[in-house]
Amino acid sequence: MEHAFGPYMKQLREQQGFSINQLAEAAGISNSQISRIENGVRGVPKPATIRKIADALHVPYTDMMKQAGYIETANTASHQDVPEWATYKDRRDFKRMLEDEDDLMFDGIPLDEEDKKRIKDVLTGLFWEAKQMNKRKKPGEPDPRS
Structure with missing residues (x-):
């Protein structure tokens, strides 16, 4: 999936009529970073960078x-979507997060089922990314996301 991201991003940029410099300015990242992503030199950017580019x-x-490749394209997260390194507690926490039946709202407005699914997809990717980062972090080290 990583090799397909650069050309995908380039196609989106060109469809929108942006030059590399225009996209870099609009996203608040360097034009060289855009170029490296599109040409496959840099690989897949972090979710925060993807957010800036998508916006x-x-x-x-x-x-x-x-x-x-951060989010599975399957409709729901299944047992096989769980990383090999995940512990029983990790799986339990993940299941609780996804099965929480409280109404999801944004700005006080309840979300429809499609929006809820999209949010769960994003949360799935972010949950496992955060868990993996926490497992790599040694006790006493500062949080790398800070």
Whole structure:
């Protein structure tokens, strides 16, 4: 999936009529970083960078996250989507997060089923990314996301 992200991003940029410099300015990242991503030199960017690019290109963040490989394209997260390194407690926490039946709202407005699914897809990718980062962090080290 990683090799397909650069050409995908380039196609989106060109469809929107942006030059590399225009996208870089709109997204708040360097033009060299855009070029390296598109040419496959840099690989898949972090979710925060993808968010900036998606916002600048006016495309759904979840679509770009799927193309980048952060989100599975299956309708729901299944047992096989769980990373090998995940412990029983990790799986339990993940299941609780996804099965929480409280109404999801944004700005006080309940979300429809499609929006809830998209949010769960994003949360799935971010949950496992955060768990993996926490497992790599040694006790006493500062949080690398800070």
